[in-house]
Amino acid sequence: MTLGTTTQAYGDPSYWDNRYAQEPGTFDWYQKYPALAPLLHLYIPTHHRILVVGCGNSAFSEGMVDDGYVDVVNIDISSVAIEAMRKKCSNLPQLKYIKMDVRDMSAFQTGSFEAVVDKGTLDSLLCGSNSRLNATKMLEEVGRVLKDKGVYILITYGAPIYRLRLLRDALSCTIKLHVIEKLLSEESSGHKKWDLTSAIPLDDNGNSVEAALGKNPDVHYIYVCIKARPEAWSRGLKISSFSLVCLDSLCST
Numbered sequence: 533m534t535l536g537t538t539t540q541a542y543g544d545p546s547y548w549d550n551r552y553a554q555e556p557g558t559f560d561w562y563q564k565y566p567a568l569a570p571l572l573h574l575y576i577p578t579h580h581r582i583l584v585v586g587c588g589n590s591a592f593s594e595g596m597v598d599d600g601y602v603d604v605v606n607i608d609i610s611s612v613a614i615e616a617m618r619k620k621c622s623n624l625p626q627l628k629y630i631k632m633d634v635r636d637m638s639a640f641q642t643g644s645f646e647a648v649v650d651k652g653t654l655d656s657l658l659c660g661s662n663s664r665l666n667a668t669k670m671l672e673e674v675g676r677v678l679k680d681k682g683v684y685i686l687i688t689y690g691a692p693i694y695r696l697r698l699l700r701d702a703l704s705c706t707i708k709l710h711v712i713e714k715l716l717s718e719e720s721s722g723h724k725k726w727d728l729t730s731a732i733p734l735d736d737n738g739n740s741v742e743a744a745l746g747k748n749p750d751v752h753y754i755y756v757c758i759k760a761r762p763e764a765w766s767r768g769l770k771i772s773s774f775s776l777v778c779l780d781s782l783c784s785t
């Protein structure tokens with residue numbers, strides 16, 4: 533997602549219907565499945581039930597199926613994209629495509645999925661009007677449909693300073709951060725390279741990320757948010773940026 537005068541349209545559902553009607557075929561934002569596969573395997577076993585939010589006409593979920601994933605539900609607010617993907621993937625029973633607004637996933641019961649994957653959808657909502665409210669609604673729904681200890685994997689252009697507070701305020705989770713070089717930028721970057729599957733040290737304000745990668749690294753950020761168990765609340769451990777160490781130990785048990 534590039535910053536420019538039209539970015540506000542990314543928050544408008546009618547923009548997406550028009551775009552998918554005018555540009556049929558497949559398009560993947562930011563990264564394609566094979567580049568991210570090692571990270572998915574690190575956090576999501578292939579038999580887990582996965583929700584891909586804002587799938588668009590991306591080939592990402594087909595890549596997952598080729599790679600062994602067996603139960604992938606895809607939603608998007610664009611009926612044009614959903615119809616096209618239903619037709620295209622009618623021979624893949626591992627994939628379901630449903631038109632749904634990620635801010636209201638009441639058709640799914642609480643705790644329906646072990647993983648939610650988001651490549652560019654929170655970013656879209658953050659471009660539109662009422663962005664903070666829409667993003668919070670979306671994240672609360674993501675948190676609701678996830679099982680305890682389920683993972684929300686967010687692939688975004690947003691650096692920690694723009695995403696961490698939002699994630700921590702809306703989700704009761706512990707967060708790990710990974711990065712991947714932007715496509716076509718491998719030669720141009722003078723920054724340190726970082727292995728996709730190694731989490732970057734993450735402090736409260738993201739300064740540790742700059743120390744690890746340098747200033748303005750040419751990367752996409754991948755936030756892996758692991759949902760806390762409800763006992764964390766009943767034991768009075770209010771989850772905030774200050775209790776991440778507690779949560780890390782809860783989630784690893």
Ligand SMILES: C[S@@+](CC[C@H](N)C(=O)[O-])C[C@H]1O[C@@H](n2cnc3c(N)ncnc32)[C@H](O)[C@@H]1O
Pocket residue numbers: 533542543545548549559560561562585586587588589590592607608609610613632633634635650651652653656657
């Ligand atoms: C930047 S595109 C990313 C598409 C795809 N995930 C990819 O990686 O190529 C954002 C997608 O989010 C969808 N979207 C926007 N607002 C949405 C909402 N409220 N609920 C569900 N999907 C939404 C758009 O229709 C679009 O397909």
